Amino acid sequence: MALGASLTFAAGTSNTAEGSLGVELIAKSGETRYAPDEAIVDFGTLILRAGNRDATVSKLHLRKYGLSTPEDLSWIRLVDQTGAIQAVGEVNADHRTILSLNITVPAGTEKRYHLEAMIEDGTGSSQTIQLGIEDAGRITSTEEVTGEFPLKGDFVVVVRIPIGSLLLSEDGITLDQIPEVGERVILNQFTVTASSVESAAHLSIGAIIIGSAPTAALENLMLKDVLTGYSYQPVPGWKETRTAWWALSDMRIERDMTRRFRIEADIVGGYGLTLNTDIIDGTQHLVRAVGETYEFLLPIHSGDWGGSNNGQGANYQTIQTGAVFYGFQKSQSEVLSPGTDQELGVLNIRVWGEGVAFSDIPFKLRLMGMQCSEIKSIRLIAEKNELVAGPKDCSKGGEVSFAGSILFPRGERTLSVVANIADTVSPGDAVQLEVGPAVINGLETRQAISPSIDIPVTRQKLVGSFPRFSVNSASPSGDLIASSSTLLAVFNVEAVGKDPVTFLGDSGNSIRVMVSQLVQDADGEENLLVIKDKRGNILDSVRIPLESTSSFLIQFVQGTLVVPAGTTEQLYIYANTTEFEDDGDVIQLWLDDDNPENINWGIDGSGNYSRADIIFRGDVFANALFKQEQHQLTPV
Structure with a gap:
């Protein structure tokens, strides 16, 4: 059999009557063909020609002729000219098979298909196989079937030749x-x-x-x-x-x-x-x-x-359904000033899967010192100062809700929450913004979507300048070297805002420093602590039993600490540690946010503002120092 013969279809001729479906089965060769067992054999080309109306074929009944048994064929299938399988069937005991089809032949056109079957592995030599259609009644069609029945394809004799796979x-x-x-x-x-x-x-x-x-x-x-x-x-x-x-x-x-x-x-x-x-x-x-x-x-x-x-x-x-993730940008506490368009927080929104519609975004204002009436015209602003929602005023309990349909496509967006702040607010007043679960529906599925919220609360915004504390890189760690003036910690003090931050003893300004220690045998004796600025000026000195106390207060009795706006100063804390012993003693200084009164600062030399719950939020820990246990070798 030539390769071209297995892939080229005979043209065939037929005069198809109007309103009918003409059917032909053209054999590949007019002579006997030989095929190996386990081969897939093309038994001929089935041609379907429609008359002046579309013709749909739903069933095709085929018969196997020859000496072979039904078991000698694994299956019979109909394949179009692209190689797409249209239907598959098995030969029953009566040597017949039924192929269920859904083929529509447009009026005045024809379609051609391969009639293929797989010869079962092990089929005996000299077995003969031929496929055909007995009569027009074996084809179920919407149009009358015509043709020169019975129709038969190639007559094939099986030979035992190992072919590829x-x-x-x-x-x-x-x-x-x-x-x-x-x-x-x-x-x-x-x-x-x-x-x-x-x-x-x-x-x-x-x-x-x-x-x-x-x-x-x-x-x-x-x-x-x-x-x-x-x-x-x-x-x-x-x-x-x-x-x-x-x-x-x-x-x-x-x-x-x-x-x-x-x-x-x-x-x-x-x-x-x-x-x-x-x-x-x-x-x-x-x-x-x-x-x-x-x-x-x-x-x-x-x-x-x-x-x-x-x-x-x-x-x-x-495939992802709509998913929404949002939360406030991470930031440090910042200054809030009287005036219009003051930013309360920045909300990052990420939308996956499909575009979404927010029909309600609930916010809550946590107010410290200031009143709800002092926050007006709260709005959601997108990039390029685009108004997305609002304005709304702060209602009772600090609740603010943006109702209505706000559409977000897939992707990321950033929204700023801004408001007008009244000039009646006072330094030390603060506000914190919280966002809750929004009411969201997918634009395509119309299904409700529950959002995931990463950071639901902003850092506080404080009215007026305020100090920001951190641990300086020069703050000691590791071994505690006992001396009359051991450096225990170095804290950075940054002035945030447009005015200097000041600590004056006369104004009652102060900082409480917490002490954590693990001492094997505290003796209760007092130790001298000296607090200096980075220039070496003494700001205060305190006598406490360092091995047992839990905190001490810096009151700036001996000097003033002035931190110009936008700059950073340092607090150096020294102590007499000669009483610490070589038995594993540990000490650590830190700043505690539990009590707002743990810090009192002034702005440009006046005032006394207490907001340790904000300034020391999360606590500020200096490095721990260890007095290593000493071991003496004993001669043997």
Whole structure:
């Protein structure tokens, strides 16, 4: 049999009557053909011609003729000219099979199909096989069927010749990439390997679209040759049939060689649904190729394919539904000033899966010192000063809710929450903004979406300048070197705001420093602590039993600490540690946010503002110091 004969269709002639369906079955050869067992044989070309009306065929009854038994054929199938399998059936005890079809032939046109069957491995030599259609009543159609019945294809005699084959295997695990709409995903990845007997050519590969998502959720469905990087487009019509076919007429696979393939697509819909592909449909491997030596369609075998997902991607792709993540930007406490458009917080919003509509965004103002009536015209502002929602005023209890439909596409957006602050607020007043769960619905699915909130509360905004404390890099750590003036800690004091931050003894300004220690045998004796600025000026001195006290107060009796706006000064704390012993004593200084009165500062030399709950928020810990236990060697 010539290779061209197995792939070229006879033209045929027919005068199809009006309102009828003309049927022909043209054999490949007028002579007896020989075919090996386990080969897939093309028994002829089925031609369907419509008259002046569309004709739809729903069933085709075929008969097997010849000396062979029904068991000598694994299956019979109808294949279109692209290699796409239209229907498959098995031969029953009466030597017949029924193919269920859904073929429509437009008026005045014709369609052609291969009538193929696989000869079972081990079928005896000299067995004969022929396929045909007995009469017009064996075809179920919307139009009258005409033709010169009975119709018969090639007469084939079986011979025992070992031919080549293809091995279809999974190529690694296809992970669920949990794609968003708009992303490209890998649906399946597999290999096709030619046996050592002969090379394979004229490939076609198919895949059934499975999962709960419609085919409309896919675009740019491609079969990618991993070796060359080339992507093949499927034959049109796959969205209607949920089966895609790719004709790879220019590809050949050498003997003992493997080609790797991937099925990829763009996700354009299907929120919350799943997608996968299957290249093995029951008994049918959706791969078709011709052996180059013996020129028969090659049998396909399954290789390694993990689990029970034979022919499928290892995991279904779960298309994300709408998901929303938001929270305030991380920031340090900042100054809040009287005036318009004062920023209370910056909200980051990330939308996945589908665009969403916020119908309510609830905020709450936590006020410290100031009144709700002093915050007016609260608004949500997007980039380029675009008004998104508002204005709203602070209501009883600090509640602020932005009702109405606010639309957000997929992606990231930043919203600033701004307000007008009355000039009646006082230094030391503070406000903190909190956001709650918004009412959100997906624009595509119309389903409710519960948001994930990362940072629901902003750092406090304080009216007037204030100090910001941190531990200086020069603050000691590790070994405690006992002396009459041991440096225990160095704290940075930054002035935030437009005015200097001051600590004056005459104004009652102070800082409480906490002491944590682990002392083996405290003796209760007092120790001298000296507090200096970075220039070495003494600001205060305190006598306390350092080995047992829990805190001490810096009152700036001996000096004033002035921190100009936008600059940073340091507090150096020294102590007499000669009483500390070499038995593992530990000491650590820190600033505590539990009591607002743990700090009192002034602004430009006046006032006494207490907000340790904000200034020391999260506590500020200097490094711990250890008096190492000493070991003396005893001579032996």
